[in-house]
Amino acid sequence: MDEQTAAFVAVFRTFLEEVVGAQHAEESSGEPGLVALLTDHLGADPRRLPVVSEEFPAYRLADLDVALDEIEQRAGPATLLGIGGGEQRRHHSLSEILEASGRFQQFPVGAVDYSSTATGPDSTREIVSFGMRLFSFDGAPVAVLQRGADPRTGSANARMEVLTAAPGVAAALISTVRGVMLERSVLRGQVLTLGGSDFEPGVGGITFHRRPALTPDDIVLPAGVLERLQRQVAGVARHRDRLRAAGQHLKRGLLLYGPPGTGKTHTVRYLLGALPDLTVILLAGPSIQYVSEAALMARALQPALVVLEDCDLVAESRDHHGGEQPLLFAVLEALDGLSDDADVAFLLTTNRVDVLEPALAQRPGRVDLAVEVPLPGLAARRLLIARYARRLPFSADVLDQVAERTEGTTASFAKELVRRAVLIAAEDDRDPGDADLRQAVGEMLAEAESVTRSLLGTSTTGGLYNE
Secondary structure: OOHHHHHHHHHHHHHHHHHHHHHHHHHHHOOOOHHHHHHHHHOOOHHHOOOEEEEEEHHHHHHHHHHHHHHHHHHOOOEEEEEOOHHHHHHOOHHHHHHHHHHHOOOOEEOOEEEEEEEEOOEEEEEEEEEEEEEEEOOEEEEEEEEOOEHHHOEOEEEEEEEOOOOOHHHHHHHHHHHHHHHOOOOOOOEEEEEEOOOOOOEEEEEEEOOOOOOHHHOOOOOOHHHHHHHHHHHHHHOHHHHHHOOOOOOEEEEEEOOOOOOHHHHHHHHHHHOOOOEEEEEOHHHHHHHHHHHHHHHHOOOEEEEEOOOHHHHEOOOOOOOOOHHHHHHHHHHHHOOOOOOEEEEEEEOOHHHEOHHHHOOOOOOOEEEEOOOOOHHHHHHHHHHHOOOOOOOHHHHHHHHHHOOOEOHHHHHHHHHHHHHHHHHOOOOOOHHHHHHHHHHHHOHHHHHHHHHHOEOOOOOOOOO
16 A cells, blocks of 8 residues: 555544544434534524525624624524534535535534634624524524634635525625624724735734824924814814715825925824724735725725825836836725715825825825925924923923024934933933933934934925924
């Protein structure tokens, strides 16, 4: 017997042992099998009933669990069954499980499989990842096999498989489940990022984030800029009914541009905290590839905000590079694909507006409001340094002097300046003072710090705030 044949025989022997063991266990327990329980509940042999399946993205399993729980509770008592049979059951459809269970007792009644899934930055939910729900819907008994995604077995999506003897009930149940999933989604009102899967292309997971707690005093921008941003994002959502009645579109695009380190990301963080009713989807770096999925999610969970940081990395002008740029096209299609009455805002940030794709930046309906976040002027630099040093004993005179010396620097520079002054004092095991801030600014402006200044974002020329 060759090695391949021996391996097949070993696997087949294990299979037979599992089948015989399951049959003996059921016979010795005297308990009804899966087919018998379903027949009693449905009033018909489940092996003779059609199975109606519906798939959902893997990250929507928690929403599916919430929806089925709520629908069960409306109808009264329900039963939850597990299905035994080890990993083999995950390779089979419900029809195949029922057939094997009836003929060979291969899949006996067993324990329900659960998994713990995040439903927010500080909350989790224990959800059914493989289990059979028995309940009534529209007065008819139904059975639903709820299962999570299992890419190892080729199943990249969550799924519900419905059995019922009543015509039309399965389709009505699926429609109701989808409606409750949308209404009660654990994603609604959250700040989240999308992640990939190790097994399949597309979104594989969700990460929830706490909303930042910033105040308007934490933001240093030219006069009126923050108010314009809030009006374009939150004001449209607040007055959506009036805008629709006037025939105006709701979807909108905003662009924040300016040198690195001037406070674009900080401004976005403020907006996230100031707009608690919006579902926010953050895309940065590799996650920008999921912009199409983010647009679909935002439309379903509106009012919503999609943030694309450093969009110049994928939306650089086609004049600068030849060949296809599929990620750029995905961004453009996501912006164009939303209907005008979708209460969805796209907020894009870029350090290089000069090379940004004109089709993205100049066409109304893609970007309706472009706001520059320039290098801070004298008054703004003074304010930034004072805010980063708010609990430190620096004098007003030294703050004025340092602000004068740091023309052309950014908010990031001011933050690092204060940190370095504290570090200088800590090296001598004492509290920081004016001399430490002077020493820090001298170090950072010295020629030896030229690389650091470049990384933190400095310039010999730059725009000024209204002072």
